Amino acid sequence: MRLLILISLLFNLLYADIKTSLYHLYQDKKYEEACQDGLKVFQSNRKDEEFVSLYAFSCLKADHIDRLAIPISILKDSEEARSNAAYFSVILMQKKLLFHSLIDNYKLTELVLPKTDHVLSTVYELYSKVDYQRKRSHYSFVDVNNEKISYKLYIKNDNQNKKMIIEEYYDTIMTHRHVYW
């Protein structure tokens, strides 16, 4: 009996520590580390929506968009969780549609999707306005709200794997480079 209580206490401590450490990693902007650590213990914590949300936001910031698929299906109990699930699903869908359109020349002009504050959403909106019949290797867009901010979108063939690259520029200086596959 004592052993059982001890094990449960240890488990609780460990469980609390994982969420805390993940939270601190997120606060320290170590998104990649937070996403990787979260993935390792995801199965044992999948019932905790706060943990799942924290893991999903870490992976989103670390550009691991495909990892959002499971949190999207899990986040459903609270209003906040449902709202975040909808937010993630829009980003995931826009990434998939962009990828499909860039490689297979799929027409996006007729699709009207919700907007988000994520770079994928911004680029998706700009790309959907481009004439799909004029296929190019690189697409350059200027931000609607700030002329100094621009985006470059292209497909890179990396060891038989096609990767979608989004580069963010501020006054011709590259500030971020997102790689999606």
Add this chain to the structure above:
Amino acid sequence: MLNVHDLERRWLKYKIKTYIPISLISVSVLTGTILLLMFFPFAAKEIPNSDLQKIAAIDNQETVEVKEEIIIEVPQNTQKQVEKKTLILKPSLHFMDNIEESLSPYLDNEVLTNTQEVQSPIYTQDSVKSVKSEEVQEPIEKKRSLIITKKKDEVDLKDVIRRFKKNKNPALSLFVAKRYYELGQYQKSYNYALMTNEINKDIDESWIIFSKSLVKLGQHELATVTLKSYLKSNKSTQAEILLKKIESGNFR
């Protein structure tokens, strides 16, 4: 002899009587049909679209065309609405506050251990000095009361932080920033002043606390740049004085 005239009159009366029911029936039928014809077109207009679609689906080609028109119109209208208003989704990060609140018990424990540490030397002093019990009780009470007020402050501050997280009121975050600055916790003071500035950019005191915290954290240049950029858009004598003090090296 037969009275022919009388017979003819009676026969006419009889004939008229026989025609009365037929004429009455025919008149009522006529009025009925006229009334029906008068009201029938209006009644047909009131038939709902769904019923029209059902009728159209049976066999009439003309009504089929009507049905097609209705179906086409609906999606066109909805598309226009979507084009006008695109939905914007925003992430919700309130769960982070809950996680942060769940971390606070550790802070409480730290406060308790600190108070215990402060209390312990009082007892040792008493035992060493071996003063009279009446004289000893006074300093202990004084010390205890001091500790209690400090703990109350901490609790109050946490309460203010909790309220700020719920309301996002800049007055509360400014209060917290000031309090942390007074306590010498400049990193926290900087954080709360930054939050205040994000909520409301026109609070002088918040910018001053923000710059002061930056100086205390060793970021003199950033503090001067911040104050200069603030003074470009706002007139604040306090900010000007602080800027001069930082530049002259009087405020460190």
